[in-house]
Amino acid sequence: MMNGIPETGFVRLSQVLNVIPIGKTCWWEGVKSGRFPKPIKLTERCTAWRAEDIHELIKALSEQSATRH
Known part of the structure:
Protein backbone atom coordinates (compact mmCIF):
# COMPACT_ATOMS: atom_id res chain seq x y z
CA MET A 1 0.00 0.00 0.00
CA MET A 2 1.83 3.05 -1.29
CA ASN A 3 1.08 6.39 0.42
CA GLY A 4 -1.96 4.87 2.13
CA ILE A 5 -3.51 4.11 -1.27
CA PRO A 6 -3.97 0.41 -2.15
CA GLU A 7 -2.38 -0.90 -5.35
CA THR A 8 -5.77 -1.69 -6.89
CA GLY A 9 -9.39 -1.10 -6.01
CA PHE A 10 -11.19 2.11 -5.18
CA VAL A 11 -10.41 5.00 -2.85
CA ARG A 12 -12.70 7.64 -1.41
CA LEU A 13 -12.02 11.36 -1.59
CA SER A 14 -10.87 11.56 2.04
CA GLN A 15 -8.13 9.00 1.29
CA VAL A 16 -7.06 10.90 -1.82
CA LEU A 17 -6.86 14.20 0.06
CA ASN A 18 -4.73 12.57 2.79
CA VAL A 19 -2.10 11.94 0.11
CA GLY A 34 -9.40 17.22 -16.50
CA ARG A 35 -6.26 17.79 -14.42
CA PHE A 36 -7.32 15.08 -11.94
CA PRO A 37 -8.92 11.70 -12.71
CA LYS A 38 -12.67 11.36 -13.05
CA PRO A 39 -14.49 9.56 -10.24
CA ILE A 40 -16.64 6.46 -10.55
CA LYS A 41 -20.10 6.33 -9.00
CA LEU A 42 -20.23 3.09 -7.02
CA THR A 43 -23.74 3.82 -5.76
CA GLU A 44 -26.00 6.85 -5.87
CA ARG A 45 -24.28 8.34 -2.81
CA CYS A 46 -20.84 6.76 -3.06
CA THR A 47 -18.17 8.23 -5.33
CA ALA A 48 -14.67 6.79 -5.55
CA TRP A 49 -11.56 6.84 -7.70
CA ARG A 50 -9.58 3.94 -9.16
CA ALA A 51 -6.47 3.44 -7.02
CA GLU A 52 -4.44 3.02 -10.21
CA ASP A 53 -5.54 6.47 -11.44
CA ILE A 54 -4.47 8.04 -8.14
CA HIS A 55 -1.05 6.32 -8.30
CA GLU A 56 -0.59 7.70 -11.83
CA LEU A 57 -1.56 11.17 -10.61
CA ILE A 58 0.89 11.00 -7.68
CA LYS A 59 3.64 9.93 -10.08
CA ALA A 60 2.85 12.76 -12.51
CA LEU A 61 2.72 15.35 -9.72
CA SER A 62 6.04 14.19 -8.25
CA GLU A 63 7.67 14.34 -11.69
CA GLN A 64 6.35 17.89 -12.15
CA SER A 65 7.73 19.02 -8.81
CA ALA A 66 11.08 17.33 -9.53
CA THR A 67 11.46 19.32 -12.76
CA ARG A 68 10.68 22.61 -10.96
CA HIS A 69 13.48 22.23 -8.41
Whole structure:
Protein backbone atom coordinates (compact mmCIF):
# COMPACT_ATOMS: atom_id res chain seq x y z
CA MET A 1 0.00 0.00 0.00
CA MET A 2 1.83 3.05 -1.29
CA ASN A 3 1.08 6.39 0.42
CA GLY A 4 -1.96 4.87 2.13
CA ILE A 5 -3.51 4.11 -1.27
CA PRO A 6 -3.97 0.41 -2.15
CA GLU A 7 -2.38 -0.90 -5.35
CA THR A 8 -5.77 -1.69 -6.89
CA GLY A 9 -9.39 -1.10 -6.01
CA PHE A 10 -11.19 2.11 -5.18
CA VAL A 11 -10.41 5.00 -2.85
CA ARG A 12 -12.70 7.64 -1.41
CA LEU A 13 -12.02 11.36 -1.59
CA SER A 14 -10.87 11.56 2.04
CA GLN A 15 -8.13 9.00 1.29
CA VAL A 16 -7.06 10.90 -1.82
CA LEU A 17 -6.86 14.20 0.06
CA ASN A 18 -4.73 12.57 2.79
CA VAL A 19 -2.10 11.94 0.11
CA ILE A 20 -2.62 14.99 -2.10
CA PRO A 21 -2.83 17.95 0.30
CA ILE A 22 -5.38 20.21 -1.36
CA GLY A 23 -8.91 21.22 -0.45
CA LYS A 24 -12.06 19.55 -1.71
CA THR A 25 -13.05 22.54 -3.85
CA CYS A 26 -9.65 22.65 -5.51
CA TRP A 27 -9.81 18.87 -6.10
CA TRP A 28 -13.25 19.06 -7.74
CA GLU A 29 -12.13 21.97 -9.93
CA GLY A 30 -9.19 19.80 -11.06
CA VAL A 31 -11.53 16.91 -11.83
CA LYS A 32 -13.78 19.24 -13.83
CA SER A 33 -10.87 20.67 -15.80
CA GLY A 34 -9.40 17.22 -16.50
CA ARG A 35 -6.26 17.79 -14.42
CA PHE A 36 -7.32 15.08 -11.94
CA PRO A 37 -8.92 11.70 -12.71
CA LYS A 38 -12.67 11.36 -13.05
CA PRO A 39 -14.49 9.56 -10.24
CA ILE A 40 -16.64 6.46 -10.55
CA LYS A 41 -20.10 6.33 -9.00
CA LEU A 42 -20.23 3.09 -7.02
CA THR A 43 -23.74 3.82 -5.76
CA GLU A 44 -26.00 6.85 -5.87
CA ARG A 45 -24.28 8.34 -2.81
CA CYS A 46 -20.84 6.76 -3.06
CA THR A 47 -18.17 8.23 -5.33
CA ALA A 48 -14.67 6.79 -5.55
CA TRP A 49 -11.56 6.84 -7.70
CA ARG A 50 -9.58 3.94 -9.16
CA ALA A 51 -6.47 3.44 -7.02
CA GLU A 52 -4.44 3.02 -10.21
CA ASP A 53 -5.54 6.47 -11.44
CA ILE A 54 -4.47 8.04 -8.14
CA HIS A 55 -1.05 6.32 -8.30
CA GLU A 56 -0.59 7.70 -11.83
CA LEU A 57 -1.56 11.17 -10.61
CA ILE A 58 0.89 11.00 -7.68
CA LYS A 59 3.64 9.93 -10.08
CA ALA A 60 2.85 12.76 -12.51
CA LEU A 61 2.72 15.35 -9.72
CA SER A 62 6.04 14.19 -8.25
CA GLU A 63 7.67 14.34 -11.69
CA GLN A 64 6.35 17.89 -12.15
CA SER A 65 7.73 19.02 -8.81
CA ALA A 66 11.08 17.33 -9.53
CA THR A 67 11.46 19.32 -12.76
CA ARG A 68 10.68 22.61 -10.96
CA HIS A 69 13.48 22.23 -8.41
